[in-house]
Amino acid sequence: MGLLLELILEVLVHFVPDLLVHLGLAWVEAPFKPKPNPILIGLWYCFFGVVAGGLSLLAFPNLMIQTEAGQIASVVLSPFAASFLMVSAAAIIKRDDNYFRFDRFANGYALALCLALVRFYWGR
Numbered sequence: 001m002g003l004l005l006e007l008i009l010e011v012l013v014h015f016v017p018d019l020l021v022h023l024g025l026a027w028v029e030a031p032f033k034p035k036p037n038p039i040l041i042g043l044w045y046c047f048f049g050v051v052a053g054g055l056s057l058l059a060f061p062n063l064m065i066q067t068e069a070g071q072i073a074s075v076v077l078s079p080f081a082a083s084f085l086m087v088s089a090a091a092i093i094k095r096d097d098n099y100f101r102f103d104r105f106a107n108g109y110a111l112a113l114c115l116a117l118v119r120f121y122w123g124r
Contacts, residue, residue, distance in 0.1 A: 041107060046114045056118075074116065
């Protein structure tokens with residue numbers, strides 16, 4: 001039961017910043033609406049993933065999963081779960097946003113993977 005709770009908490013640590021970044025980016029970009037550049041968007045998602053990973057380490061400096069095998073599994077699986085949740089949330093909201101691509105799995109995966117790698121590398 002403890003491992004399941006740790007995995008759920010790890011997914012939430014990846015999903016909540018992902019959702020907050022998406023909501024914040026949508027609010028900031030509304031006045032501008034330039035033509036989307038997928039490579040630049042992907043780089044921004046990676047940047048925000050690193051920032052979110054650093055901020056999550058300030059709030060939760062200790063890794064939730066203590067075994068090395070569990071931590072590696074978390075780095076591999078948590079980004080998939082967080083991206084799936086992001087795509088699901090975008091499908092529920094049904095927002096037509098062509099710039100930040102909320103419905104793109106790769107963007108959510110990039111953010112969550114960078115967040116997971118920062119936590120894996122610098123977490124205790």
